[in-house]
Amino acid sequence: MFDGTYIFKDPLWFLALLAIPAIMWLRSRRTVPVLIVPFAAAWHRASLTGPSRWPVIFASLGIVLITIALARPQKVEDKREVHTKGYDLMLAIDLSSSMLSEDFSEGSTPINRLQAIKPVIKAFINDRPSDRIGVVLFGGRAYTLAPLTFDHDWLARQIEQIKIGLVEDRTAIGDGLGLALSRLDQRDRTEDGSKRKGAFVILLTDGANNEGMLSPRQATEIAKERNIPVYTIGAGREGWVPFPRFDNNGNRIGARRTISDLDEETLRTIARETGGLYFRARDNNTIKSAFAAIDRAQKIEFQAKSYLVTTEYFHWFAIPGGALFLLAALFTRLNTRASFRTPSSELRTSTQ
Numbered sequence: 001m002f003d004g005t006y007i008f009k010d011p012l013w014f015l016a017l018l019a020i021p022a023i024m025w026l027r028s029r030r031t032v033p034v035l036i037v038p039f040a041a042a043w044h045r046a047s048l049t050g051p052s053r054w055p056v057i058f059a060s061l062g063i064v065l066i067t068i069a070l071a072r073p074q075k076v077e078d079k080r081e082v083h084t085k086g087y088d089l090m091l092a093i094d095l096s097s098s099m100l101s102e103d104f105s106e107g108s109t110p111i112n113r114l115q116a117i118k119p120v121i122k123a124f125i126n127d128r129p130s131d132r133i134g135v136v137l138f139g140g141r142a143y144t145l146a147p148l149t150f151d152h153d154w155l156a157r158q159i160e161q162i163k164i165g166l167v168e169d170r171t172a173i174g175d176g177l178g179l180a181l182s183r184l185d186q187r188d189r190t191e192d193g194s195k196r197k198g199a200f201v202i203l204l205t206d207g208a209n210n211e212g213m214l215s216p217r218q219a220t221e222i223a224k225e226r227n228i229p230v231y232t233i234g235a236g237r238e239g240w241v242p243f244p245r246f247d248n249n250g251n252r253i254g255a256r257r258t259i260s261d262l263d264e265e266t267l268r269t270i271a272r273e274t275g276g277l278y279f280r281a282r283d284n285n286t287i288k289s290a291f292a293a294i295d296r297a298q299k300i301e302f303q304a305k306s307y308l309v310t311t312e313y314f315h316w317f318a319i320p321g322g323a324l325f326l327l328a329a330l331f332t333r334l335n336t337r338a339s340f341r342t343p344s345s346e347l348r349t350s351t352q
């Protein structure tokens with residue numbers, strides 16, 4: 001470890017400083033055409049006394065500072081390797097119509113299961129910046145909402161927009177789990193080419209499997225083969241629960257009672273055989289407990305390549321250098337205007 005060293009990334013730019021005395025010498029020769037630089041013709045006078053000296057001084061200092069900026073002054077602080085610990089997690093979320101059941105509450109206001117789960121999921125995403133998280137939605141079929149990503153702000157916005165009706169109705173638990181597992185199938189994060197390290201699936205559903213090409217048992221076997229724990233969460237209460245009624249325009253006009261058909265035995269089996277845990281989410285606290293359990297699982301460590309920590313200081317010189325060029329132009333214009341205002345008597349005296 002060291003405190004830091006100051007260097008110039010492109011020191012060859014200092015050769016440009018040789019242009020300053022060359023330009024001054026060329027400008028002193030009357031027969032040499034003026035260089036095409038704004039107001040440069042007035043930057044030089046036969047004497048460096050009086051107001052006319054400032055444009056050439058400012059311009060010269062500006063060239064020096066711009067040259068230093070182009071040489072890219074930097075502070076090199078350290079050479080280090082980055083070790084980041086985190087999970088790869090896929091959330092498989094049930095969007096079947098039964099998730100509209102209003103057996104949760106927010107204060108004294110009844111809310112449906114999806115409304116209760118969404119803020120917990122978003123908090124989980126925002127509180128784990130080191131995790132790569134993806135989302136699968138399933139109903140009658142399964143779809144990928146987001147692959148594994150570190151962009152948690154974007155992912156939270158996607159979670160906010162999900163609603164019942166985005167996918168076909170029914171409940172294809174096997175397909176949802178199977179698709180989530182496929183999103184974790186990356187050979188560079190496997191051990192012995194088959195067992196996945198540091199990966200988890202969180203499966204949230206409120207029903208029993210009644211659709212899909214892949215059965216929950218088949219999806220469980222895939223998870224076992226790849227050594228991927230599955231945490232299952234059964235959302236909702238047991239027995240009869242209130243379910244909203246809607247008119248033809250989609251407006252809620254009341255509620256009716258319906259039976260909760262959660263297949264707890266299947267969810268327990270998936271969790272037990274894959275090394276995960278099962279939770280019954282009767283309220284928000286139970287949902288939070290499910291995500292808290294993931295923190296107690298093993299984390300995977302990723303090692304990045306070595307790199308230099310550098311701080312750029314070019315702008316410290318480029319900005320004042322540009323300002324000096326502007327001052328040179330300003331003083332040149334002022335001097336030019338002053339020469340035009342010289343009294344005619346002075347001009348006659350000077351010509352005699």
